[in-house]
Amino acid sequence: MAFRAVHARWGPVLAHLPDLGCGRDWPEVWRVRPRAPLRCDECNHPMHAIVSRNGMRFFAHAPGAPKCALAQESAEHHLLKLELAAAARDAGAHAELEVRGPDDVWRADVLASDPAGAWRVALEAQLSPITADDISARTARMLKDGVSSVWFSDRVRVPWFVVVPWARVRTAERGGLVVIEGLSRFPNGHWEQGPPAVPAAEFLRWVFGDRVVAHQRRAAGRSPLAARHILWTPPRYAELEVAHLAELEAKERRKQEELRLRQEKDRIALETRRAALLPVPQLLRPGRLLFGFFAAMAETELENIREATLEGLDTAARKGNHGGWPPFITDDMLHTVLRRRANGETVEDIQPDLIIPIGKRRQSPSLSSIYRALAEHEKTQAYPEAVATAHADFAAVQQRDRSPK
The missing domain is CATH 1.20.5 (Single alpha-helices involved in coiled-coils or other helix-helix interfaces)
Structure with a gap:
């Protein structure tokens, strides 16, 4: 089964396209006599057009065909290639099935290209087992010719998810292909799964427009990304990872430097203690x-x-000289506050009108200073006898100090 054949006069013929990719109609190659001159693009064996019971169009090898890679591909693999080609066209790209590279060094299942010729991306459907080394080599051969690649599979445990740009897909309930794994984001210092079900056409639109890039992660990832090393992510998340790792490295360097200084300090202290315990020569005593x-x-x-x-x-x-700054609230200021409060004004209203008499800047005292002065005044009024006694004792001390000895 194949969806691509080569016509002797028209060139490549694609069964899944309405115009066969060459401006022709399907009835011109199907059930015509004599048979259309079609040959396999892989083995050059004659082929003929077939329509399955469910209406799917494809090309089959004529009897006696040699061992051909296209003939050995499963129907599931062919259907996945058709889905990828349709998604690429929905994303605005030109898509061709089973395109060979220069000198036949590689063959793309679906080659999506920019209509303006700015880029080419190979969309590979990989359902059969393949080693990581083989798939890496195939990717490198295409990349050498300027063709990047995206590998698609519906399998769960795939070893090559760690070495090439990949995406896991499945068929949606209402039809169409959706990407269920491969997209990721970097929100809080670790990688985690991105949107769970993105239509394949939308995913390819992001890939073609560089809205997501294939990024090889270095930071930790949550399951199932812990076993995936290459992820599709917006460029800003890749930049966030670089900044995050740089911060961690700087923090580790500071930690190592602190440890080194602490060890050096301990070493010097130990040497000092050892030197103190050394015997002193007789000449130094x-x-x-x-x-x-x-x-x-x-x-x-x-x-x-x-x-x-x-x-x-x-x-x-x-002698009454206690040092420090003189009080900010003088007796005149306190008298002003008491008088205006008795008239019904608040301390907040009175504060701007009070000016501290000391200092170069003329400013008002704080509310806390005014309230402290009021509290001291209330204590004085509550115990007038004690205040009078203290003043008398202070006057006696001053008189005694001034008297000649």
């Missing part, structure tokens, strides 16, 4: 005693400075 004496003197001087500083701070406090 007088020098150690001298350094110990000066160290003791320095510690004594430091203690004297500390005691003098504390004594000075205590004397200043007894």
Whole structure:
């Protein structure tokens, strides 16, 4: 069974096309006498046109044909090629079945090409077993002639899904081919399955327009993508993976550098401890005693400075000089706040009219400073006797300090 034959005068004839791909009609090759001069494109044996019971048109080898690759292909394989050709045409491409490459080094099941001649893509239907090395070699031969490829299969466990651009397909319930595996996305630092059922024509439209590209993943992938290394994905997801891996590598370099510095620090500390435990030569012992004496003197001087500083701070406090900034809220400002609050104004309304008298910038105190000053004032009003006693004690201390000794 084949869908392509070569006519002696017309050239290639395609059974699945209404005009046979050469501007002719099917009745011109089917049931005509004498038989149409058709030959196999693979083995050059005579062929004749046939229509199956369900109306499918194809070409069959005449009796006595030699062993031919086209004759050995299954009906399932031929139907998948027809579906791929139809999907390619729906995607806006020109599609030919069973196209040979230069010098017969390769043969494409379906060759889809840009009507303007900008690109060519081979759509390969692969249902029979094949090794990864063989399919890689076939892909490389086509790519050498400028023809990229997409391999389609409806099988589940296919070993070559890891080495060539691929897509797993099935026939939809309402007819037509859909891609159920092969598309992927990279949302959160890992690869995961893309849309589950995309019409084959839409998938090919994305491939032809470079909206999805064949990308060999490096980051982790969720099942079933964990066993797939080449995925179809939008270019932005491939760029996201590159950025993500660069970030991980930078993080790992920082981690290794921190570990190296920590180990270096531990090494220096260990060497220092070991050096401290080494025996000191007899000639160095007088020098150690001298350094110990000066160290003791320095510690004594430091203690004297500390005691003098504390004594000075205590004397200043007894005189009422506690250091630090003067209060932001003066008595006049507090009196203004109390008076205006008594008239019914809020602190928020009063704040802009208050100006801090110190500092180069004339600005208003914060609301928290005003509320603290009000709280201190309320404490003073609540315990007037204690406040009066404290003022009297403070005046006595000042008088005693001013008196001659």
